[in-house]
Amino acid sequence: MGSSDTGLNGETAVDVPLFSFRVEFSIQCPRCDMPVHLDGPVATVHCGSCRSDIDIPRDYWVDTLLGSCRKMQHMEKGGGRGSILLGTFRGDLTLTRVDPCCDRCKTEFIDPWHLEPGTSYVCRQCGIEYPLAAPPEWLRKGVPGIRLLINAVLVEEDPSLKEIPCPVPLSCPSCAATLELDGSSRVIRCSYCGDDVYVPDTIWRKYHPGGRKRRWFVISEFSNEDAEA
Ligand SMILES: [Zn+2]
Ligand SMILES: [Zn+2]
Ligand SMILES: [Zn+2]
Numbered sequence: 307m308g309s310s311d312t313g314l315n316g317e318t319a320v321d322v323p324l325f326s327f328r329v330e331f332s333i334q335c336p337r338c339d340m341p342v343h344l345d346g347p348v349a350t351v352h353c354g355s356c357r358s359d360i361d362i363p364r365d366y367w368v369d370t371l372l373g374s375c376r377k378m379q380h381m382e383k384g385g386g387r388g389s390i391l392l393g394t395f396r397g398d399l400t401l402t403r404v405d406p407c408c409d410r411c412k413t414e415f416i417d418p419w420h421l422e423p424g425t426s427y428v429c430r431q432c433g434i435e436y437p438l439a440a441p442p443e444w445l446r447k448g449v450p451g452i453r454l455l456i457n458a459v460l461v462e463e464d465p466s467l468k469e470i471p472c473p474v475p476l477s478c479p480s481c482a483a484t485l486e487l488d489g490s491s492r493v494i495r496c497s498y499c500g501d502d503v504y505v506p507d508t509i510w511r512k513y514h515p516g517g518r519k520r521r522w523f524v525i526s527e528f529s530n531e532d533a534e535a
Contacts, residue, residue, distance in 0.1 A: 322527050322528075323527070323528055324419050324453060324525055324526065324527055324528075325378065325379055325403070325525070325526060325528060326403075326404070326405055326406055326418065326456075326523050326524060326525045326526070327374065327375075327378040327381075327401050327402060327403045327404065327523065327524055328401065328402040328404050328521055328522070328523050329374070329399070329400075329401060329458075329521065329522050329523070329524060330399070330400040330401075330519055330521050331343065331344040331345075331370075331397065331398070331399050331400075332344060332397060332398050332519065333351075333360070333362075333391075333395040333396065333397035333398075334395065334396040334397065335353040335355065335356060335358070335360060336360065336395065337353065337356050337358050337360075338353060338355050338356035338358075338490070340353060340354075340355035340356070341398070342354075342360060343519045343520065344362065344397075345458065345459040345519075345520040345522060346439075346455060346458030346459035346460050346520075346522055347362075347367045347371070347441070347442065347445055347455070347458065347460065348362060348459055348460065348461065348462045349361065349362060349364075349461075349462070350362065350462050351462055352462060354489075355489055355490065356490070362395075363394065364444050364445075364448070365448075366393075366394050366395070367445060367448075368444075368445065368448030368449060370391075370399065371445065371448075371449050371452065371524065372448060372449045374399070374401050374524070375449060375451065375452065375524065375526045375529065376529070377401065378401055378403050378526075379526070379528050379529065381403040382403065383403055383404065383405070384402075384403065384404065385402070385403050386400065386401060386402035386403065387400070387401050387402075388400040388401075405418055406418040406421075406427075406436075406456050406523045406525070408429040408431060408432060408434055408436075409434070409457070409521055410429070410432050410434055411429060411431045411432045411434075413429055413430065413431040413432070415427055415429075415456075416430065418456075418525070419525070421438050421454060421456070421525075422438065423438050423439055423440035423454055424438065424439070424440070425438055426438055427456070436456055436457045437456075437457060437458075438454060438455070438456055439454070439455045439456075439458060439460055440453075440454065440455075441453070441454070441455055442460065449526075450529065451526045451527035451528070451529045452524060452525075452526045452527075453525045453526055453527060454524075454525040455522060455523070455524060455525075456522060456523035456524075456525070457520065457521065457522040457523060458520075458522040458523075458524075459520065459522075476503075476505070476506075476509060478496040478498065478499060478501060478503055479501075479503065480496065480499050480501045481496060481498050481499040481501070483496055483497070483498040483499065485503060487505065487509070489510075489512075491505075492504065492505055492510065493505070
């Protein structure tokens with residue numbers, strides 16, 4: 307919890323108590339059912355498996371993050387909650403009530419309650435850089451009290467950057483015929499000799515880079531929803 311009574315740049319700031327929690331979020335692609343990570347409140351996310359773009363409505367983000375803030379503010383530090391979501395999307399949301407820390411070395415951030423949006427935080431232990439972003443206007447309206455997003459993606463990167471050089475060359479180990487690969491199935495049948503070929507990890511991962519789920523943090527004020535209700 308913040309303890310100093312001066313904010314950044316020496317301005318006098320009312321020291322509102324803040325809390326933070328970590329978010330790991332994925333949804334099931336409505337077209338192909340493969341998991342797609344939501345690494346921040348993006349408007350669109352690209353499914354690497356079927357290459358479709360999935361629109362994530364703002365309302366969905368507001369509902370999810372408002373609910374998350376309310377649950378987490380009552381949670382003991384270190385506590386967490388995983389849930390399978392149904393509704394607009396089938397999803398998987400894991401929240402953990404922890405102070406911001408480095409994803410790699412777990413070192414806690416120094417003074418996480420006075421971080422400045424638009425900059426980044428560099429882990430003093432391992433040097434990894436974490437972007438700090440102010441929540442977009444629409445999100446602040448929907449989720450009053452939300453202050454800062456750490457390591458969150460706000461704009462989905464151009465899917466063309468993620469496109470796989472097509473076709474990925476792979477030949478049948480039995481007859482050396484070229485196999486047709488589209489990333490939808492882990493085992494493909496050679497159309498020449500009929501052998502089933504297991505797609506090697508290195509190639510499979512190009513289609514399914516999902517292993518790197520990004521964990522991000524939300525910093526929020528405590529809300530007084532009981533008094534408002
Ligand atoms: Zn898909
Ligand atoms: Zn670190
Ligand atoms: Zn073959």
